[in-house]
Amino acid sequence: MTNTTKPVAIREFPVEEFPETHYLNATKGLKSWMLTLDHKRIGLMYLASVIFFFFVGGLLALALRLELWEPAQNFMDAETYNRVFTLHGAVMIFLFIIPSIPAALGNIFLPVMLGAKDVAFPRLNLASFYIYLGGAMFTLYSMAHGGIDTGWTFYTPYSTNSGSAVISMTFGVFIMGFSSILTGVNFITTVHKMRAPGQTWGKLPLFVWSLYATGVIQVLATPVLAITLLLLIMERTLGIGIFDPALGGDPVLFQHFFWFYSHPAVYIMIVPGFGIISELISTFSRKVIFGYWAVALSSLAIAFIGFLVWGHHMFTSGQSELSTVVFSFLTFFVGLPTGIKIMNWVATMYRGSIWLATPMLYAIEFLFLFTIGGLTGIMLGALSVDIHLHDTYYVVAHFHYVMMGGTVFAFLGGLHYWWPKFTGKMYNETLAKIASVILFIGFNMTFLPQFVMGSQGMPRRYFGYLEQFQTLHQYSTVGSWILGVGFLLVAYYLIVSLVKGAKAPSNPWGGRSLEWMTSSPMPAHNFEHVPVVIHGPYDHHQPIAEFRMGIDAPHHDTTHA
Amino acid sequence: MERLKDYFLPESASTFASDTDGLFMFINISGGLLLLGITIALIWFSWKYKRRREDEVTPVIRHSTILEVTWTVIPLVLILFVFAWGFRGWATMRNAPADAYEVYVTGLSFGWQFTYPNGVISGTELVVPAGRPVRLIMQSRDVIHSFFVPDFRIKQDLMPNRYTTAWFEAPEPGEHVIFCTEFCGSGHSAMLGKVKVVPVAEFETWLTAEKAKTEGDLPLAELGRNVFNQQGCMACHSVDGSAGIGPTFKGLAGSQRSFTDGSSATADDNYLRESILRSNAKVVAGFAPAMPSYQGVLSDRQVDALIAFIKEQQ
Amino acid sequence: MSHTDSMSANAHVQHHFVDSEQQFDSAKLGMWLFLVTEVLFFGGLFVAYIVYRAWNPELFTLAATQLDTVMGGINTLVLIGSSLTMALAIRYAQLNDAKKSFWMLGATIAAALVFMVIKYFEYTHKFHLGIFPGEAYTFTGIDHPKAHIFFSIYYMMTGLHGIHVLIGIGLIGWLMVKTKRGAFSAEYYTPVEITGLYWHLVDLIWIFLFPLLYLID
Structure with a gap:
């Protein structure tokens, strides 16, 4: 079965169900967690952190929506409002979305899906986590010291003049950038060097492909954010005059620098979500993915084109007219690979055997919401229309359809899909489905009205607004409460599941990729053997036994059998 | 369709609004059809191919070149x-007719100022003649602002270190709101202005009357009131005692x-x-x-006039 | 972390790698990727340099006269020399000659220190003239309103590079300690190799900085 010259025997390794020892209890005590090099434990710590920050960012969002119930001041003043929306953006983007899928779920599953024992650099992985926490501390520090009111985009010269805690916030983001870079380096190396025997590039799970593409963007884009923020900090402390017009600098240059990172960064946020959706659609349709290479390579195509379109955030900024035209033209080409993905996912469902379990429900909701997010992106790419819609609620709605309807729904789908695997517990399926529907309704109720408001001319980042927008704002606010209830419900049944959920079998959904071929929860080193890959990760037509192959080497590492 | 357009979009009051609206609706409709198709497929597949038995086997369809x-x-x-259509509309917006009437626009935290060729300055209110192209030459006095008139479908950022331009032609008389759409601080959402489109004859009269207001022989307090209006002070300072972004002028002097x-x-x-010239030397508590x-x-005379005006607000 | 064969030559292979070769390849790839991020990090400054030079070409020729070409030139030679000693340190590690490897690492650090000392004299001379970064700039010898921006870029670029040299000194010092303890051999010299890659990049960045800042004509 193998083409190496050494004679290696492979055989099936049946999965041990409901193991007594696993990575969660292999070693005990706080120290064994704080200093762990196990990618799964590091992933879990990331997961806990991002969920915490999602909760913080969500509360800030609820406060914003409540303030917008009335056109004039309601319960906070303009200064506070500006700080709250800035924090909402910064916390959600830098502390939640960017690490959410790659650093949390990716960390737990990338090595398992590759059949590796760990990522390539486990110590670096732990360091990334602490760097992330360190950056988060600076962010919290700036919250405690008056906050920051520049918006998460830190545009100069407002950010060089503002009296708020700009330095501590940008320094926090600067630090978190390194965490993101190191995670990217780690993942790319892992994918290149740590694949199990037989796992060719054509047999990589699409989630791995998406993490690979994400890693490429992280490595190439994040350093530019780092240098931009460093220059901004220097601008504030020393007045180096590169971005501040009062000192001879140019604010449009800052915008170019900022968006050179921050546009690719939205692909850091969404591309891992694409990977999850590919896994969900195939598993729950019990069908081989339609157009494997198209889906895999379109992630890389998006990563590549994503670097060439940053100027579409600046159509009204006074950048050169030639750049405006070129950026608009290129922007549309991000739409193609994205559209191809959506069509491939729908085609995968055709003649499948579809099981509408909670993760699949999220995948279908994702397809609907993300399609809206994508199509409204086409709207914003069109030059004349963007002139009207730029910096209005239309952009806010578009962004949330992509980032929340897209990434967060994919994240929830992935969380429910892999929950039994990494916790070893099942959750209440009925409650989960109800929560999913509540979130879907709440989401649309919150953000659909914002498209309308935006087209009507309601500018973003407005503390007060004209009375004509009040009805739509109120719909949106009520929607945000529904979202809040939905998330509380999710938190409730997941906690119940942790405390007294039924024990999870090793493969509750009938998946074919490697993570389902080991126990739930996984053993400390993921597999008790060296896995061998024969079939593609979506070959549902092949017998399941052939997915559980491993190198037959009885003397191998007997210490944790 | 018209009703849908009227619901989504504000009044179309400039010559290029209808082109932008056309593209907006085209993308909405073609995108809507696509979304409808995908949604129907999702629901139909979920129902038609629902898993009925645990041992169901699915066909192996790896790809289809034609599809x-x-x-x-x-x-x-x-x-x-869509790109070509958007580009065409945008190119029109970027190229002002040569005979356009030129107005200088200054954005400042948190107000607008419009300077006319004859030296007249108008705060907050941009008065323009109907049926004549108007070209705006804009800059900011402090941070970045953005000039947005939804009814005209135009938007342009104002930079502190260079001029940016925009133009429009409003065929009919009417009033249209101006928003600032680049976040500029605590008064961002209060940085509103108004475009007042008036018939040509009325515009000429207004311009002459405004010119008279800036002549040097006006009483100080009256000149001060004009400065107050022209400089857009009222965006932040009320004269009726209500709190704004800055303290009210009512009862200010001597307090x-x-x-x-x-x-x-x-x-x-x-x-x-001092508060006018070095505004942040002393900041009143709560602001x-x-x-x-x-x-x-x-000018010194304008400062004197403004102080005289503030003293009158008791 | 259980190695039944922990006494063998494979003691340095971490538990999650199959063999020494996989570990070496991974470390090298990881370092290359990290170097890519370093290039992009400095790339941002190079872009700022290009933009401001395109806008103010006369400023850059004018301001460059204030930089000491001789000192810069010596520093360039010193760094190129240090790259050579670094490469030799790797070579000797591969040849199991820990002693020579140790001395070559020492020579690299010495060169790096010479570089920093020369840099120190350059900086203090400029501070003396009032050429500070940013708003503290008081020098009047250059008749250009944006002269301070040139020096802001100069200080950012050389300062960031200097920090990288300092980090390099720390890393090489750590390698010397490990070499002294006999941690490296022909089978395992990965840290020496990848630190070498880092050091060559630091050298390379200076080779770009020197002509771009000092040699404008």
């Missing part, structure tokens, strides 16, 4: 079409002021002068240091 080419080429054609640094002072002439400096912007 894949189709759903690459059709969107490609559509996006090229006792306490500042954010804990000190206090009486609002005499020197205090008022943010948000006011731009007027050093070099106002």
Whole structure:
């Protein structure tokens, strides 16, 4: 079965169900967690952190929506409002979305899906986590010291003049950038060097492909954010005059620098979500993915084109007219690979055997919401229309359809899909489905009205607004409460599941990729053997036994059998 | 369809609004159809191919060249079409007719100022003749602002270190709101203005009357009122006692002021002068240091006039 | 972390790698990727340099006269020399000659220190003239309103590079300690190799900085 010259025997390794020892209890005590090099434990710590920050960012969002119930001041003043929306953006983007899928779920599953024992650099992985926490501390520090009111985009010269805690916030983001870079380096190396025997590039799970593409963007884009923020900090402390017009600098240059990172960064946020959706659609349709290479390579195509379109955030900024035209033209080409993905996912469902379990429900909701997010992106790419819609609620709605309807729904789908695997517990399926529907309704109720408001001319980042927008704002606010209830419900049944959920079998959904071929929860080193890959990760037509192959080497590492 | 358009979009009051609206609706409709198709497929597949038995086997369909080419080429054609349409509309917006009437626009935290060729300055209100192209030459006095008139479908950022331009032609008389759409601080959402489109004859009369207001022989307090209006002070300072982004002018002169640094002072002439020219030297408690400096912007006589005007607000 | 064969030559292979070769390849790839991020990090400054030079070409020729070409030139030679000693340190590690490897690492650090000392004299001379970064700039010898921006870029670029040299000194010092303890051999010299890659990049960045800042004509 193998083409190496050494004679290696492979055989099936049946999965041990409901193991007594696993990575969660292999070693005990706080120290064994704080200093762990196990990618799964590091992933879990990331997961806990991002969920915490999602909760913080969500509360800030609820406060914003409540303030917008009335056109004039309601319960906070303009200064506070500006700080709250800035924090909402910064916390959600830098502390939640960017690490959410790659650093949390990716960390737990990338090595398992590759059949590796760990990522390539486990110590670096732990360091990334602490760097992330360190950056988060600076962010919290700036919250405690008056906050920051520049918006998460830190545009100069407002950010060089503002009296708020700009330095501590940008320094926090600067630090978190390194965490993101190191995670990217780690993942790319892992994918290149740590694949199990037989796992060719054509047999990589699409989630791995998406993490690979994400890693490429992280490595190439994040350093530019780092240098931009460093220059901004220097601008504030020393007045180096590169971005501040009062000192001879140019604010449009800052915008170019900022968006050179921050546009690719939205692909850091969404591309891992694409990977999850590919896994969900195939598993729950019990069908081989339609157009494997198209889906895999379109992630890389998006990563590549994503670097060439940053100027579409600046159509009204006074950048050169030639750049405006070129950026608009290129922007549309991000739409193609994205559209191809959506069509491939729908085609995968055709003649499948579809099981509408909670993760699949999220995948279908994702397809609907993300399609809206994508199509409204086409709207914003069109030059004349963007002139009207730029910096209005239309952009806010578009962004949330992509980032929340897209990434967060994919994240929830992935969380429910892999929950039994990494916790070893099942959750209440009925409650989960109800929560999913509540979130879907709440989401649309919150953000659909914002498209309308935006087209009507309601500018973003407005503390007060004209009375004509009040009805739509109120719909949106009520929607945000529904979202809040939905998330509380999710938190409730997941906690119940942790405390007294039924024990999870090793493969509750009938998946074919490697993570389902080991126990739930996984053993400390993921597999008790060296896995061998024969079939593609979506070959549902092949017998399941052939997915559980491993190198037959009885003397191998007997210490944790 | 018209009703849908009227619901989504504000009044269309400039010559290029209808082109933008056409593209907006085209993308909405073609995108809507696509979304409908995908949604129907999702629901139909979920129902039709629902798993009924645990041992169901699915066909192996790895790809289909025809399908894949189709759903690459059709969107490609559509996006090229949308790009071309958007580009055409935008090119019109970027190229002002040579005979356009020129107005200088200054954005400042948190107001608008419009300067006319004959020297007239109008605060907050941009008065323009109907049926004549108007070209705006814009800059900011402090941070980045953005000039947005939804009814005209135009938007342009104002930079502190260079001019940016925009133009429009409003065929009919009417009033249209101006928003600032680039976040500029605590008064961002209060940085509203108004475009007043009036018939040509009325515009000429207005311009002449405004010119008379800036003549040197006006009484100080009256000149002060004009400065107050022209400089857009009312965006932040009321004269009726209500709190704004800055303290009200009502009862200001002669009152006792306490500042954010804990000190206090009486609002005499020197205090008022300092507050206008070095605005953040003393910041009244409860307010943010948000006011731009007027050093070099106002002449001595204008400062005197403004102080006289403030003293009148008792 | 259980190695039944922990006494063998494979003691340095971490538990999650199959063999020494996989570990070496991974470390090298990881370092290359990290170097890519370093290039992009400095790339931002190079872009700022290009933009401001395109806008103010006369400023850059004018301001460059204030930089000491001789000192810069010596520093360039010193760094190129240090790259050579670094490469030799790797070579000797591969040849199991820990002693020579140790001395070559020492020579690299010495060169790096010479570089920093020369840099120190350059900086203090400029501070003396009032050429500070940013708003503290008081020098009047250059008749250009944006002269301070040139020096802001100069200080940012050389300063960031200097920090990288300092980090390099730390890393090489750590390698010397490990070499002294006999941690490296022909089978395992990965840290020496990848630190070498880092050091060559630091050298390379200076080779770009020197002509771009000092040699404008």
